[in-house]
Amino acid sequence: MQSTKPQLAIVGTGMSGLACADSLGEYFEISLFDKSRGLSGRLSTRRADAHAFDHGAQYFRAGTELFAKWLKSFETDGHLQAWTPRHVHFAPDGSHKVRRDESSKLVFVSGMSAVGKALLANRPEWKLHLDCAVDLVSGHSGEMYLHRGAERFGPFAHVVLAMPPRQVQALVPPNIAFADALDGTKMLGCHTLMLGYGEQEAPAMDWECAHFDDEILGFAGVNSCKPGRSGGFAIIVQTQNQWSEAHIDDELDTISAVIKQRFESVTGITTNVSGYDRVHRWRYASTQKPAADPAQPYLLDEAKGLSAIGDWCSGSKVESAFLSGTALAAKLVDSDTYLGD
Ligand SMILES: Cc1cc2nc3c(=O)[nH]c(=O)nc-3n(C[C@H](O)[C@H](O)[C@H](O)COP(=O)(O)OP(=O)(O)OC[C@H]3O[C@@H](n4cnc5c(N)ncnc54)[C@H](O)[C@@H]3O)c2cc1C
CATH class of the missing domain: 3.50.50.60 (FAD/NAD(P)-binding domain)
Structure with missing residues (x-):
C-alpha cells in the first residue's frame, strides 16, 4: 500500500x-x-587488512538526559560500552602524568561507525542512497x-x-x-595518523589514551584496546586543529613525517611499523565558531x-x-x- x-x-x-x-x-x-560508502560520518572506522582505526571521533560523552536516554537501547543491545583507558597528559618535554578523568568515555562496540548499521537494522523502511x-x-x-x-x-x-x-x-x-x-x-581541520603494528612490534606502554600540551599533537589512543575491536595493535595520533588548519593543503607524506617525528620525540614510542601507516585529512573536524x-x-x-x-x-x-x-x-x-x- x-x-x-x-x-x-x-x-x-x-x-x-x-x-x-x-x-x-x-x-x-x-x-x-x-x-560515502558507509553510514555514520565522522563517527568513522577504517578497516585495513589486519587492523582497524577509529580515525574520526575517539569517544564521546552523554551530558544530557535526552542523549543518555537515546543511547540506552544501544547499550542494552551490546552496541555501546564505556571505555576505561589509562589516561595521561604529556608535557612538551615528554613527562606525563595520569589524568584524573572520572566522566565516562563512551564508544560504539567494534568501531565508532557501528552506530549507523545498528540503527538501520531496526529501520528497514528507510530508503538508503550511499555513495x-x-x-x-x-x-x-x-x-x-x-x-x-x-x-x-x-x-x-x-x-x-x-x-x-x-x-x-x-x-x-x-x-x-x-x-x-x-x-x-568556522570549522577547523585535523589530521589523523593511523599506525598498525606487526605482531612482534607492539610497544610497551603505560597508557592507552593521551592528551598533549603541544603545538602539533592533540590526542593519541591505542585503538585496539577499545571494547570489541578486532585486529592487531593499533595507535591513532591526532593533531591540534590550529596546526592542521595552517597545513591543510600540505602533502600527506610531509604531514605524516612531521607527526611521527614529534610523536616519537615526545612519547618515545616508535612509529616505524610494518602493518599499516596512513594519514587522513579532515577538512572539517571541529567547530571554532x-x-x-x-x-x-x-x-x-x-x-x-x-x-x-x-x-x-x-x-x-x-x-x-x-x-x-x-x-x-x-x-x-x-x-x-x-x-x-
Ligand atoms: C578527528 C576527529 C576527532 C573527533 N573527536 C571527537 C571526540 O573525541 N568526541 C566527540 O564527541 N566528538 C569528536 N569529534 C566530532 C564528532 O565526530 C562530530 O561532532 C560528529 O560526528 C558530527 O556529526 P554530524 O552529523 O554533525 O556531521 P558528520 O559526521 O560530518 O556527517 C556529515 C555527513 O554528510 C555527508 N555529506 C557531506 N556532503 C555531502 C553531499 N554533498 N552529499 C551526500 N553526503 C554528503 C558526509 O559524507 C558525512 O557522512 C571528532 C571529529 C574528528 C574529525
Missing part, C-alpha cells in the same frame, strides 16, 4: 542526520543520502528535488542538509534565510522547505550533533506545514 506520510530527505548520515531520521520516522517517509554525492538541490517548498549528475530524486516535502556548513553552502540558494548564519560559521543559539541548534528556512543541522550549529561534539538533529525533528513535527492536525 502506498504510504500517506510526507516524503523527507536527509543528506548526510552522521550523528545529526541519523538522530533526526530516528526522531522523524514515525511521521515522514525517510530517504537518506550520503556521499551518492548530492550536487544540487532544486524545487520549491513542498516539492524539493535532490540531484546527482543527471539523476534526480524526489519530490520531497522537506530536505534536511546534515553536513558541515561549507558543504551546505554549496547546495543551498544564496538567498536562503540562514545564509548569514552559514557565513559566520558555531552557527546558532544552543537553545535552537538548527537552521531552518520554512518557506523553502530546507534546513541544516550538524554539530557546528552549537558545538563540536557527537552530542552537539545529536541535539541538533533531534531539535530540528521536534520543530518539524510541531510545524503545521507538513503534518497538519
Whole structure:
C-alpha cells in the first residue's frame, strides 16, 4: 500500500542526520543520502587488512538526559560500552602524568561507525542512497528535488542538509534565510595518523589514551584496546586543529613525517611499523565558531522547505550533533506545514 506520510530527505548520515531520521520516522517517509560508502560520518572506522582505526571521533560523552536516554537501547543491545583507558597528559618535554578523568568515555562496540548499521537494522523502511554525492538541490517548498549528475530524486516535502556548513553552502540558494548564519560559521581541520603494528612490534606502554600540551599533537589512543575491536595493535595520533588548519593543503607524506617525528620525540614510542601507516585529512573536524543559539541548534528556512543541522550549529561534539538533529525533528513535527492536525 502506498504510504500517506510526507516524503523527507536527509543528506548526510552522521550523528545529526541519523538522530533526526530516528526522531522523524514515525511521521515522514525517510530517504537518506550520503556521499560515502558507509553510514555514520565522522563517527568513522577504517578497516585495513589486519587492523582497524577509529580515525574520526575517539569517544564521546552523554551530558544530557535526552542523549543518555537515546543511547540506552544501544547499550542494552551490546552496541555501546564505556571505555576505561589509562589516561595521561604529556608535557612538551615528554613527562606525563595520569589524568584524573572520572566522566565516562563512551564508544560504539567494534568501531565508532557501528552506530549507523545498528540503527538501520531496526529501520528497514528507510530508503538508503550511499555513495551518492548530492550536487544540487532544486524545487520549491513542498516539492524539493535532490540531484546527482543527471539523476534526480524526489519530490520531497522537506530536505534536511546534515553536513558541515561549507558543504551546505554549496547546495543551498544564496538567498536562503540562514545564509548569514552559514557565513559566520568556522570549522577547523585535523589530521589523523593511523599506525598498525606487526605482531612482534607492539610497544610497551603505560597508557592507552593521551592528551598533549603541544603545538602539533592533540590526542593519541591505542585503538585496539577499545571494547570489541578486532585486529592487531593499533595507535591513532591526532593533531591540534590550529596546526592542521595552517597545513591543510600540505602533502600527506610531509604531514605524516612531521607527526611521527614529534610523536616519537615526545612519547618515545616508535612509529616505524610494518602493518599499516596512513594519514587522513579532515577538512572539517571541529567547530571554532558555531552557527546558532544552543537553545535552537538548527537552521531552518520554512518557506523553502530546507534546513541544516550538524554539530557546528552549537558545538563540536557527537552530542552537539545529536541535539541538533533531534531539535530540528521536534520543530518539524510541531510545524503545521507538513503534518497538519
Ligand atoms: C578527528 C576527529 C576527532 C573527533 N573527536 C571527537 C571526540 O573525541 N568526541 C566527540 O564527541 N566528538 C569528536 N569529534 C566530532 C564528532 O565526530 C562530530 O561532532 C560528529 O560526528 C558530527 O556529526 P554530524 O552529523 O554533525 O556531521 P558528520 O559526521 O560530518 O556527517 C556529515 C555527513 O554528510 C555527508 N555529506 C557531506 N556532503 C555531502 C553531499 N554533498 N552529499 C551526500 N553526503 C554528503 C558526509 O559524507 C558525512 O557522512 C571528532 C571529529 C574528528 C574529525
